[in-house]
Amino acid sequence: MRLKIAVLIAKFAALLSKRILRRSGETISGRVLLALYPRAIAELSKSKKIICVSGTNGKTSTTKALVSIISSISKLGTVATSPSGSNLERGVAAALMQKSDFAVLEVDELHLSRVIEEAKPKVVLLLNLTRDQLHRMHEVKRVADRWAKSASAAPGTLFVGDVDDPFVAVALNSAAQSKRISFGGRKHQDGAVCPSCGKYLKWVRNNYKCPCGLTNSNPDEIFEAGSAAFRNATMANVVGKYLGAKLIAVDEKSLERSVDQIHAGVKVNIRLTKNPASWTEALKSVAGDNAVLIVNAREVDGIDTSWLWDISFSGLSGKRVVVCGERALDIAYRLHVEGIEAEITSSFKDAISKFESGASVQVLAAYTAFHELMNS
């Protein structure tokens, strides 16, 4: 079947899905396209400059930032992307159906290799790699090895990344072209072993240097230290600059994946928290006296909750903490052992009802809970 016909059928499937099922239609069109034309990603990529964004945390917001940076240099005025953050092959294929000269694609860590192989991107931006969804990733090192392997097999691609993260540094070291960015060094929870040689990795304060050569001490560009949102925006700008775009002001707030909503008169700020690194980052910025924590354990949340014990929740001490979600008991017991007594509720609605109208509440939500609240 010809590609054009496959694209038409896929778009028609998306239309039906939108009209009849009232879904976004994004994944269905990608699924249909790949079923009819398995080489669609490779073919559709030929007419575009492709930029891929991957990493454990910050993919969606960094992709959005890059889309806005690159739209200023797009001759067609549009940049193909997946608005819903659908980051497996089907989401990538669906995004590539849009007419554009550039595409910025968020790609799942385990699926990056295949997308690089097919889409032959101009730039790949690697944000970070930490423990996440271990039931699916199995090991952090396993993901890093895949990244390094595909970087070495893509000589035409520029790999940009934060070498303060040793896993990102290994991938960049394997690439023919790389831009190594540092924010002055930062401790890494999974950084005790050198991901390059397997020896005990030597850290001096926030910087590492392995006898095998892996280090963050020789970056191509160095920036001041900042929040995860700041780092991601800065790296998006580095990619934009390389492609000839104008820089954007770094808006940390918009890069935090945080959203303000009002529920039953209660003002809530909702942040996505899905693994130890993103929880730790979010817990630094909990202001006010009220917090609602939502923990689920569906496939995309990670079906095991053991990692809740890798996080220190001591910053919530003294605040009013209400928990909900399918694994409310897991988080409640973890908090209990840390000396924080949470109120357990059966739904987000119940959790919010504990607060008076007009109160401000920080909500930290698991992946599935965050998306449900975004669509509510």
Added chain:
Amino acid sequence: MSQIKIVRIHNELLGTYGDQGNAEVLAFRAKFHGITANIVDVTYNDDLPTNGDIYLLGGAEDAAQLLSLEALQRGDNLNILHMAIERGAVILAVCAGFQIIGNRFVANGQEVDGLGLLDVISVPGDKRFVGDIKTTSSILGFELTGFENHMGHTILGPTAQAFGKVITGHGNGDSKYDGAVNGNIFGTYMHGPILARNPEFADLLLTRATGRKYAQITDPLALKYATWRRKVI
């Protein structure tokens, strides 16, 4: 004994799967018995403390597992563990840690001698076991729940007993038994962490470590959590 020392071995290497919580639960339960628990974190370059009451090892990736083994075979460390066992100290080792304290295991394709504290050998299978696990143990009067995420097949020698009989999950790879036990040395594939999911097991370890019998703890939330997991798995 109003004080105990909990030694968390190489959490920086053996902490990938959340098992560090075992130390926190032990310290928390100890408080109910009027015992002050002191958690000591031992890193790769440190020597083991000679006066630990409970030594803990957790799950890890292959390279980290080999580094931990290397550090425990260094200097006087293994001797310290042998002496600790002799004076009745408890060892709880999970997943990669369980393999380390066995006789032999394979990591990164390399077959190596373990510490030989438990009479088991472990080899990787071709399938990864990922999911909830439930077992029952003759040592305990209740079911244990946890989460397993490993490729290990562990075979018990004559001086090790199986720790749990598998109800749900794969355990030692045969889907029949999980872990091994010999005296106060416990090995298991269960994360969760295992003591968070099964706080009564923490009480048993405290009893074994101190040689004292304690009154039953009343902690409704702990009981509710443990009971719920036993019901749903």
